[in-house]
Amino acid sequence: MKTIEKIIAIIFLLFSIGFNLRLYQAEPTTRLDPNDNAFQFALVERTNQIWDYANHVCKPKESNSFVMLAPRSLGEVGCHLALLSDHWVPNWAQGYNLPYYYSHIPQIIMVGSYRLLSPFISSSLSLFQYYHLNIYLLLSLFPLSLFIAFRILKFPWLTAGIAALFASQISTDGLYGIDQSSFLWRGWGLSSQLFALFWFPLAIASIIQWTKDSTRKLYICSIVFLVLTTVGHLGIGMMTFLAIPIICLTPTIIIVAEKEEKRQIIESLIRGVKQTVFLAIPPLLILSYWIVPAFLNNNFHNISVWDPVWKFNSFGAKEAVTMFVNGTLFDFGRFPMFTILVFIGLFATIQNGFPHIAFLFLSFLLLFFGRTTWGGLLNMIPGMSEFHQHRFIVGVHLAGLFLIPIGISWIITKISKFVQRIIKIEPAQTIIVLSILVSISLYLFVIQQTISYASYNTTLIQGANEAYQQNKDSFDLLLETLKERQKARPGRIYALRGNEGKAFQIASTPYYMQLSTYGIPTVLWLPETWSMNSDTEQFFSEDNPSHYNLYNIKYIVAPPTKKPQPFWKLLKETKEWILYETSTDGYIGVGTAPSIVSSKKTDIINLIHLWIQSDYHKQFIFPQLSMKNTLSTSALAQFRMTDPVTYMTPDNIIHNLFAEPPIYENPPTLEKNVQPIILSQSSDTDMIFKTRVEISAPCPTCVVVLKQTYHPNWTVTVNGKKTKAIIVFPFFVGVRLETPGTYDITFSY
Secondary structure, three states: OHHHHHHHHHHHHHHHHHHHHHHOOOHHHOOOOOOOHHHHHHHHHHHHHHHHHHHHHOOOOOOOOHHHHHHHHHHHHHHHHHHHHOOOEOOOOOOEOHHHHOOOHHHHHHHHHHHHHHHHHOOOOOHHHHHHHHHHHHHHOHHHHHHHHHHHOOOOHHHHHHHHHOOOOOEOOOOOOOOHHHHOOOOOOOHHHHHHHOOHHHHHHHHHHHHHHOOHHHHHHHHHHHHHHHHHOHHHHHHHHHHHHHHHOHHHHHHHHOOOOHHHHHHHHHHHHHHHHHHHHHHHHHOHHHHHHHHHOHHHOOOOOOOOHHHHHOOHHHHHHHHHHOOOOOEOOOOOHHHHHHHHHHHHHHHOOOOHHHHHHHHHHHHHHOHHHHHHHHHHOOOOOOOOHHHHHHHHHHHHHHHHHHHHHHHHHHHHHHHHHHOOOOHHHHHHHHHHHHHHHHHHHHHHHHHHHHHHHHHHHHHHHHHHHHHHHHHHHHHHHHHHHHHHOOOEEEOOOHHHHHHOEEOOEEHHHHHHHOOOOEOOOOOOOOOOOOOHHHHOOOOOHHHHHHOOEEEEEEOOOOOOOOOOEEEEEOOOOEEEEOOOOOOEEEEEOOEEEEOOHHHOHHHHHHHHHOOOHHHOEOOEEEOOOOOOOOOOEEEEEEEOOEEEOOOOOEEEOOOOOOOOOOOOOHHHHOOOEEEEEEEEOOOEEEEEEEEOOOOOOEEEEEEEEOOOOOEEEEOOEEEOOEEEOOOEEEEEOOOOEEEEEEEEO
8 A cells, every 4th residue: 555655645746747737838948038047147147247257267277287287277276266156247336246145055056057968959059048947947846855755754645645646736826935936037026036946845855854763864865955945046045944943842842732741841952952052053154155255244235115115014913924925925826725734734734743944934923014013123033124024925935845744644544534434445555546636625625726837938939939930130230240349348337217218128128138148238227226336326327428337338229219318429329229329537536535525334325326416436536435434534625424315514413415415525625626647447257357547646535436346356457556446426436546657557357
């Protein structure tokens, strides 16, 4: 009978995977993305560019010494990994070192495996197609992860098979959870979550089982799956780390609830704390190369005012519970079958002495309430102060996917006992027959919503592919033209903004999205808001020529119906688009920094807004910005922001930013009219910018500005000597030059 159970369970698993492969087969055929995958693939494409760049800069010098070959090989590998895991991404918001903060291992593996397989597949699969093929497989194979997780937990084969069968059937109203609207083309395109989701159930299952068995094999599996989940997606990794103390302290909660002796409670608590430490420390040490620097330099990681408040605060207890009870979390658009099964699963796990999953579900649901309910209490958890609390829906969904098959199995067991009273049949046979009948009945009920959503997804992909094919030649011409122009006169591209930009499309994708996907540096689109220039860039005015120079916006792509600005110079025209050029100084500018402003990162948006609207940047006045939020001893004019609308001058007087706009200069001095002169400038892969600058007279406030987002990882050398970089408005990299002379300056990341 055991053999039959295994066969049926494996049939359920294979059917679930096969059904996904069939249902989502249009996904790898897509030619372009209208959602977050445009951002995700751009990171893959940039990693591919950096791979070539690393091949060039990490190449060891020629040597005839055999002894030096091994060390240099190791050094070359280290150089490659350093660049691949921390490089500049110029595509949006004046650039940002996204891999420094964001999950980068998936991109490295994607590009590395593609290059390894390129002799066999490059002629038939582009990197874009290969990327989407991997997403398609991860999405389709998710039932396998849940199946293995249930077997790790030593659930019966049939329960594992049922878990696999229902693994891909959650339906929500686009809440960014474990449902097809999060991943499909017509949905959000959250492929980064997929890289973590495959390992998430395995990590949870291994941790739970290790707290029971404490075997070395389970411990190693727990550590490995924790690491893989976190490198796939840091947010889901944080949820997995939060799950550790919940799981490890579950026995203590049970003992307390059962009112056991104080000694037993203390012993259980000590055991739970030890288990938590043993599980958490190794993966944290393994990932410390990434997590520690990201936390230490969090001051340069933007909290955007453009992100909806509900993302940071979630929905609150009342709304979250309402969404759960009325079926919105698990059964949007259908009878709340999954919701009912979650309730049954909660009861069954507690009744059957398996409470870890129940407590995990309830804990994630409480966290899903977010800051709307818990306020500042959540900030006591490391990393939660800037975390998008609504993303705990992923934890709620995963725990629910454990509870649903447990609930189904509980129902089958109860029906089996009733049937055996009426019909004389072996219990094992009854369980098998009922498992098949109940599972198929429930599956046929919930699958209709899944099919409906996915079918329309296929229709949309086919329509978009046809539209793209019709415009492919035109877009390829634009892309090649811009790439050629970038070689001679590099600059950013403005392809309209807001609703106007969304209406300017190729197929279903705005031009600004599609261009940025392939490495063209664009402005005024926020696929990510982590750059400190993300928010203030939105104050750009299309009719103000000085704003183009400020951000080095050299090219404009617009539809033929768009009325051009007087200073736009026509370069090329087709029936789909017109390419214009404007005059800018380039990525490197010069000016003066006659003042220092101290502020927290959350208090600068209005300050920069007023500066952008003023004449200061037209006069090439770039105040220095200090993130220490304290006044310095400098003789330069200075003040400190006390909140987003007020500032304090050195005399300790508080001023309103809008009633009394700050003055960035001391009384005029002789050096005011002294300006550095740029003799030449060049760039390489947006990672190295070089310039030669001349200063004719002493100039204590002179500054050379690189129009890329400041980060401490930018290195500046002046005449071969490393020099301290500063932040200048709006949030660019600057270096001060005070004495007359000619300077060769290199900005490198």
